[in-house]
Every structure is written in C-alpha cells, then in structure tokens.
Amino acid sequence: MRLHWPDCRNVRDLGGLPAAEGRTVRExxxxxxxxxxRLTAEGVAALRAYGDLDAYLLAHGRTGRQLDALRARPVG
Incomplete structure (x- = not known):
C-alpha cells in the first residue's frame, strides 16, 4: 500500500507480501x-502517526546521520 508522507518518495507498507513458511507480512x-x-515536519508527523518511529527506522537500516537528521526535526 502506498503511503503519503510529504517530501518522502516511494513510501510503501509491505503488509500482505508473502513471507517464510506460508505467512504474510502484517500490515x-x-x-x-x-x-x-527530506521529510517535512508534516511528513514526520505522518510517519509517527502511522507507527513506531524507532521500529520503522531499525527495520529500514538507516545510518546514524540520517536518524539524527530525522529526529532533529520538530513535530507539532
């Protein structure tokens, strides 16, 4: 499912995709x-509203510099 997080391109929830042993990825x-x-403050808010920010970033394997840049942005 495609998600809209302002200024972040190609954001997708991989829920529903096949996984090991006949399972599927949970939405x-x-x-x-x-x-x-590149996320705007509105984009960061959308990301946080969608799920656990740290779990998402850990799963995606971002670098320390990218994590610091994202965490430094204020969310209203």
Whole structure:
C-alpha cells in the first residue's frame, strides 16, 4: 500500500507480501521508503502517526546521520 508522507518518495507498507513458511507480512509491521532526510515536519508527523518511529527506522537500516537528521526535526 502506498503511503503519503510529504517530501518522502516511494513510501510503501509491505503488509500482505508473502513471507517464510506460508505467512504474510502484517500490515504496519514493515514500511520501506527513501529520502527520509527530506521529510517535512508534516511528513514526520505522518510517519509517527502511522507507527513506531524507532521500529520503522531499525527495520529500514538507516545510518546514524540520517536518524539524527530525522529526529532533529520538530513535530507539532
């Protein structure tokens, strides 16, 4: 499912995709995206509203610099 997080491109919830042993990925369990460092404050708010920010970033394997840039943005 495609998600809209302002200034972040190609954001998708991978829920529903096949996984090991006949299972499927649970919705809101794994999200992939690029350009997280370009998120606006509105985009950061949308990401946080969608799920656990740290779990998402850990799953996506961002670098320390990218994490710091994202966390430094204020969310209203």
């Amino acid at each position: 809101r369990a794994l999200v992939r995206a690029d350009s997280l460092n």
